[in-house]
Amino acid sequence: xxVVRMQPVTAAAVALVLALPGFAQTPAPQSTPPPPATxxxxxxxxxxxxxxxxxxxAASPPAQAPRPAGAAAxxxxxxAAPAVAPxxxxxxxxQAGQPAAQQAAADQPPPKVxxxxxxxxxxxxxDNKQEQAARKLYAFIESTPPTDENFAWAQYFLAxxxxxxxxxxxxxxxxxxxxxxxxxxxxLPKTLEALKVLTQVPHDEVLIDEQIFGSLDLGFLPDSVSxxxxxxxxxxxxxxxxxxxxRTHFVKLDDEGVEASRAKFALLVTxxxxxxxxxxxxIDDFLELSKDQKLTQEARNEARLAVARLRYxxxxxxxxxxxxxxxxxxxxxxxxxxxxxxxxxxxxxxGQLRATIGLLTTLDAPSFRDEFLPDKYILRALVYxxxxxxxxxxxxxxxxxxxxxxxxxxxxxxxxxxxDFRLRRAANSHGSTRRTAKFLESLNLEGEQLGRxxxxxxxxxxxxxxxxxxxxxAEAERLYQQRLQEAxxxxxxxxxxxxxxxxxxxxxxxxxxxxxxxxxxxxxxPEKQPAxxxxxxxxxxxxxxxNDELRSYRVTIPSRCIEEGAQ
Amino acid sequence: MKRTLLLLVCLAPVLAHxxxxxxxxxxxxxxxxxxxxxxxxxxxxxxxxxPLDAFYKGVTGQVGYVYHFxxxxxxxxxxxxxxxxxxxxxxxxLETQFGVSPTAFPQLNWIVGSDVxxxxxxxxxxxxxxxxxxxxxxxxxxxxxxxxxxxxxxxxGSGQTVFxxxxxxxxxxxxxxxxxxxxxxxxxxxFVIYKGLEANILLVQLALALNFGGTE
Numbered sequence: 001x002x003v004v005r006m007q008p009v010t011a012a013a014v015a016l017v018l019a020l021p022g023f024a025q026t027p028a029p030q031s032t033p034p035p036p037a038t039x040x041x042x043x044x045x046x047x048x049x050x051x052x053x054x055x056x057x058a059a060s061p062p063a064q065a066p067r068p069a070g071a072a073a074x075x076x077x078x079x080a081a082p083a084v085a086p087x088x089x090x091x092x093x094x095q096a097g098q099p100a101a102q103q104a105a106a107d108q109p110p111p112k113v114x115x116x117x118x119x120x121x122x123x124x125x126x127d128n129k130q131e132q133a134a135r136k137l138y139a140f141i142e143s144t145p146p147t148d149e150n151f152a153w154a155q156y157f158l159a160x161x162x163x164x165x166x167x168x169x170x171x172x173x174x175x176x177x178x179x180x181x182x183x184x185x186x187x188l189p190k191t192l193e194a195l196k197v198l199t200q201v202p203h204d205e206v207l208i209d210e211q212i213f214g215s216l217d218l219g220f221l222p223d224s225v226s227x228x229x230x231x232x233x234x235x236x237x238x239x240x241x242x243x244x245x246x247r248t249h250f251v252k253l254d255d256e257g258v259e260a261s262r263a264k265f266a267l268l269v270t271x272x273x274x275x276x277x278x279x280x281x282x283i284d285d286f287l288e289l290s291k292d293q294k295l296t297q298e299a300r301n302e303a304r305l306a307v308a309r310l311r312y313x314x315x316x317x318x319x320x321x322x323x324x325x326x327x328x329x330x331x332x333x334x335x336x337x338x339x340x341x342x343x344x345x346x347x348x349x350x351g352q353l354r355a356t357i358g359l360l361t362t363l364d365a366p367s368f369r370d371e372f373l374p375d376k377y378i379l380r381a382l383v384y385x386x387x388x389x390x391x392x393x394x395x396x397x398x399x400x401x402x403x404x405x406x407x408x409x410x411x412x413x414x415x416x417x418x419x420d421f422r423l424r425r426a427a428n429s430h431g432s433t434r435r436t437a438k439f440l441e442s443l444n445l446e447g448e449q450l451g452r453x454x455x456x457x458x459x460x461x462x463x464x465x466x467x468x469x470x471x472x473x474a475e476a477e478r479l480y481q482q483r484l485q486e487a488x489x490x491x492x493x494x495x496x497x498x499x500x501x502x503x504x505x506x507x508x509x510x511x512x513x514x515x516x517x518x519x520x521x522x523x524x525x526p527e528k529q530p531a532x533x534x535x536x537x538x539x540x541x542x543x544x545x546x547n548d549e550l551r552s553y554r555v556t557i558p559s560r561c562i563e564e565g566a567q
Numbered sequence: 568m569k570r571t572l573l574l575l576v577c578l579a580p581v582l583a584h585x586x587x588x589x590x591x592x593x594x595x596x597x598x599x600x601x602x603x604x605x606x607x608x609x610x611x612x613x614x615x616x617x618p619l620d621a622f623y624k625g626v627t628g629q630v631g632y633v634y635h636f637x638x639x640x641x642x643x644x645x646x647x648x649x650x651x652x653x654x655x656x657x658x659x660x661l662e663t664q665f666g667v668s669p670t671a672f673p674q675l676n677w678i679v680g681s682d683v684x685x686x687x688x689x690x691x692x693x694x695x696x697x698x699x700x701x702x703x704x705x706x707x708x709x710x711x712x713x714x715x716x717x718x719x720x721x722x723x724g725s726g727q728t729v730f731x732x733x734x735x736x737x738x739x740x741x742x743x744x745x746x747x748x749x750x751x752x753x754x755x756x757x758f759v760i761y762k763g764l765e766a767n768i769l770l771v772q773l774a775l776a777l778n779f780g781g782t783e
Binding site: 387534 | 595596597601602637638689691697
């Protein structure tokens with residue numbers, strides 16, 4: 001149940017990889033958008049019974065409305081590959097056992113429905129009967145022309161129903177339709193706000209970030225989303241390398257808003273990526289940004305890390321250490337492995353060998369066991385070599401080849417590197433590959449959940465959503481594989497470089513191991529370890545890692561080097 | 568001679584193993600942290616029981632002040648206890664059925680005293696692998712003055728009291744909840760010196776302690 005740790009009182013050139021999307025501030029994710037206005041739009045603008053003649057949509061379905069079968073179910077999905085689309089997990093099972101009669105029924109033209117079904121659907125929605133509401137809203141959308149004044153509201157509320165049922169991508173598709181079609185100006189602000197909330201969880205970046213926020217006409221947007229849209233459009237410009245255009249968007253941001261701070265951050269990161277030489281002004285800018293309370297803690301930490309990395313590049317190691325110390329972690333948060341590794345390199349360059357080993361001890365913690373850190377083994381071997389502890393140095397160097405032997409073998413054999421477990425995990429751990437993997441994972445989960453609503457949604461909506469999810473899954477899978485290919489190649493390069501260094505190290509240490517000791521040789525005087533102060537407490541480390549101790553390891557290790565000038 | 572050789576032969580592998588281990592895994596690792604909680608001036612208030620006497624049970628309230636010279640050594644400058652006594656069924660039975668005189672039952676009234684406090688253990692504990700709590704264990708040794716009333720006088724309302732010296736010995740644990748607030752659980756015993764005999768007053772107490780001026 002509980003573990004007790006007691007201590008008697010008496011015992012008392014790091015690579016600067018700053019991927020722009022990774023720097024984008026990510027607010028705390030919310031599972032669903034905020035609840036809509038309690039007042040139903042139908043109450044404000046009830047659909048006149050004569051406004052939507054039932055026969056017309058049945059005979060000729062509107063071009064923009066979702067079509068039941070055969071037609072493009074997800075018009076917003078770019079570059080989909082339906083010919084090779086693998087079936088989503090949710091789609092496969094229900095389809096297998098489906099009678100042919102039901103399949104045929106789903107392919108039938110949409111049945112005529114009474115326009116009053118829209119009011120009933122809204123009542124169901126506000127009574128928290130999302131499944132029934134979704135079925136009715138979809139029937140309404142299918143049989144109503146897009147010119148109907150409630151058409152956009154129906155799409156919006158169908159999206160809300162789906163989001164409430166944790167089918168976020170399905171909801172996003174319908175919100176995107178409302179944003180694209182813009183048939184009802186009253187619906188648009190709510191739609192954009194709901195889409196903005198969806199960007200906080202894994203989402204289709206092309207559909208929402210690029211096709212909606214990245215291409216919106218900004219003239220008519222409400223204040224609540226205009227800053228966000230400007231920020232997104234600026235980001236799109238930055239990604240394609242057009243800082244001047246990005247600035248035209250960023251200058252429109254409210255200075256007091258969070259987007260303004262995020263925009264500053266994005267600009268700095270972009271400038272840093274393009275800069276040939278780091279100047280002090282850039283460091284100061286990052287430092288200032290790290291104090292900006294409008295940014296999230298994570299973004300402020302990123303700014304501090306940027307300061308530390310820049311100072312390291314300028315060989316200001318003391319300054320870099322100060323910046324690393326400024327990184328604030330939540331209580332009991334283990335932090336990030338790269339943070340410790342970078343700090344370890346900094347301390348190594350300062351000659352703090354024992355502190356370096358302390359940080360490398362941290363990196364052996366279970367929290368970081370799955371991290372892909374080939375540098376760790378090189379650094380450990382370097383420290384042991386500098387302390388003339390040649391056996392441990394050789395062992396540390398060999399550890400890399402031992403641990404990554406499968407991956408190295410796969411690289412040498414020119415196997416498909418995406419199938420290598422370690423490289424794949426490393427590639428999935430950061431950047432755009434990570435985001436795509438998360439989106440793919442969320443699609444899989446939502447696909448499974450969709451199957452649970454098969455009965456409640458009815459045949460037509462269920463089949464339609466299956467198609468939407470199948471297309472999205474196929475596209476996400478394609479994008480993921482594409483990004484994964486590039487990412488594993490980068491990780492393989494890193495591993496090969498580390499392997500090469502380790503072999504050199506092994507050779508060097510091997511020579512040292514068998515070096516003859518001269519007569520009268522003496523070991524160098526051991527360094528004095530700083531004594532514990534009265535305000536400090538020491539716990540002997542026995543292999544059990546406590547998250548609150550990860551930055552506190554102090555290693556006592558003797559140097560076995562021989563004094564200079566021995567006979 | 569043979570024994571010595573045999574001993575050397577037996578010890579040689581052990582020594583070789585130890586040396587090999589030292590060569591392969593040199594050094595020791597300590598997790599050195601700043602103490603999260605440090606006491607300075609402590610004011611505490613507690614409630615407890617005096618459960619030992621068979622003829623009455625005392626419900627006690629106690630306050631005290633402790634000055635901490637260091638993290639391990641402190642002086643409990645003063646403490647004062649007041650006891651509310653409840654007769655046990657045994658005493659009622661003795662008095663009513665067997666005619667035992669009430670004067671035979673002295674009972675605790677109050678105690679004041681002062682002690683030194685030694686805190687050799689400071690540690691931390693994990694709760695459900697989700698949070699870390701800090702605690703310390705201490706011992707106290709000091710002197711007390713115990714005030715007792717003769718039971719017969721209590722019954723008649725005359726209120727005669729006697730003062731008796733006592734030696735205080737205690738063991739306690741403190742659980743920190745913040746830099747300024749902690750909870751103490753104390754087990755202590757007053758060895759009352761009375762007509763050459765020793766009588767024990769065992770006290771169990773839970774206290775809220777407020778810390779003022781603790782260093783960060």
